[in-house]
Amino acid sequence: MFDLTIGGQQVATTARFAVRNPATGAIVGEAPNASAADLDRAVRAARDAQPGWAARPDGERAAACGAVAAILTEHAEELARLLTQEQGKPLNGLGSRWELGGAAAWAGHTASLSLPPEIIQDDEAGRVQGIRKPIGVIGSITPWNFPVMIAIWHIMPAIRAGNAVVLKPSPLTPLATLRMVELANAALPAGVLNVVTGDDRDFNIGAAMSEHAGIDKIVFTGSTATGRHVMRSAAGNLKRLTLELGGNDAGIVLPDADPAAIAEGLFWGAFINNGQTCAALKRLYVHDDIHDAVCEALVAFAGRIPVGDGMDEASILGPVQNRMQFDKLAALVSDAASRGQVLLGGRPGPGLFFPPTIIAGLKNGDALVDQEQFGPALPVIRYRDLEAAIAAANDNPNGLGGSVWSTNIEAARSVAQRLECGSAWINKHGAVQPNVPFGGVKQSGFGVQFAEAGLRENTTLQVIFG
Template identity: 75%
Template sequence: RSFVTTTKPKSSLNHNLKSVPWALTGDMLNVVTGDDGTINLGKLMSEHPKISKIVFTGSTPTGRRVMQSSAETMKRLTLELGGNDAAIVLPDADPRLIAEGLFWGAFMNNGQTCAAIKRLYVHEAIHDAVCDALVAYAKTVTVGDGMDEGSALGPVQNRMQFDKLSALIEDAKDRGCVLLGGVPGEGLFYPPTIIAGLKNGDALVNEEQFGPALPIISYKNVDEAIAAANDSPNGLGGSIWTANIEQGRKLAARLECGSVWINKHGAIQPNVPFGGHKQSGFGVEFGEEGLAEYTELQAVFS
């Protein structure tokens, strides 16, 4: 059952959700939209005593505000928040075979996906070969108008994110080596950008760019790579790329994140729970466990 229903324009809400006919219609799905600059619908909903459950997908800072404003009513929450997913390429991987998967793991939806590869750790033995293979594949991908059937990637979604992405890339250009891209296009278009020579502590590595930019970090041994991947307040997803599947599974257990993929990244399915660790949120979606998030456990004694 839904908790809010209205088909009226936001001006008719009178800036007060008390005017909305809560749960009186029995409708299964209702949509309320509004400009948070005029009326903070999110805050009104998370504070409202008639709403018993909030499921939020978005940034970690906004997730914190949802928690704060829902605390007074002890509202139950499912939060799927920011990610800064790490992918680790082991030295036994074949750069040519994994290049396409790595690219789309990082640049699906032009990098504007919570569970996309945001940091790529590659063993020093194959670092250059992986860089070369990634760049070669990226050059085959067309960025352009989504109405054009030949376009595979589109623009950054809004000016604020475009400016943040641009600033992170400009900082990275001073610290690493731009292998591809790095120059903004027209409007909000930004080409896939690959930068090597960065490390943990650099802004493009530490912060979630949520756009078409991928930092590649060289490592010497697997323990170093696992530690670097876990050195983040986020823990949404991660991946291991290797020719040895069993080795990949063992390393997966050491990653501090809710989902780990072997030789792919970001693939979710409706029968498998999906959620984050650490500041990437709590609770899960999908699977029986995700359905259980919408239920209350009750024990009856007689």
């Protein structure tokens, strides 16, 4: 049985909705369908708890956050199995167990962070210091691709900084998050961390949170289109925002790269979490001199990856998480197949399974290149002129990540600095770390997460003279 967590208590709802396993279609469990009154109750609980939480000594808040990290580690297998059943990702490889390990690592690192007062001036003219204060109540809206880890990315810096949180997970993957919040409450004062879920049919909780006068900031990870709605809704009380939105990351392979050496990195850059990752490699530009060799090495590696039910320990990739995303992906691949050469995969099914798909012979202007596919399909674009490749990579409204692949690190860095994206990697793609800020530019959002910079996003600055 899964319930809301509000004010440190498990709260049942009259209405519930089914959550299904995308690999089998079977019902995994039923989630509570919260009402507007439930959301109001959660916001009140957070507002009541936040001043006392903020007033606690910094060391106490750090210790409580560390205790949450320990709880994640202790219950990792339980949460991973639940996550696999609702999200579809395999237990093994870069799947649910890996996600839970990452969530615990991020929680632990965030617990170690602090923002001491900054002495801006201290001389005969006077003393000026800047102090960081919590914002208040933070609303967290999380997606279905990494439900637990992204929730931790939102929650931990918020509570570490002295805020209280109302969390709303995706209706497609609410169960592991509900259980995680229930467990985490054992380490936190009542009301500091609350969770509300709903199917968004009769009452859209996310929209209501964005408009809610009792919520001071929204942290949202999801599509650019939804991010625009969040911005409009949040304008009523000038909420602060951190938005991590869509990505259409480009990778550029320089002519001196070793195709065999980079094939594995290219594959995981593109196909981690079955391609259902904001900062996955979604467009690959390969120099004409090594284009065919890179395609051959990539196809050979991808063809060996087992795809199946995530609960099967042998599976490395699982299904697409939901029908809407599957249908979008299938349409993009069908269009691409009519324009280029399908080197691997391309035929969807059965069910929501979609094989790793690699399509060459495409160009900017083709839908699979221009649009974010968010699934296991990679377009490969041949180029001859590096300047043209950089321009093509930047010719997109998104700017989350990018990568350059080369044996010449200095040349790769030079190209990477010209990519219009928040993070650029050399000879890898999508690797994020809890001690390194992460965020997008252009229409991939604004604000950063992780490290001290991400912690500061959960605070306001007060300057004290004297």
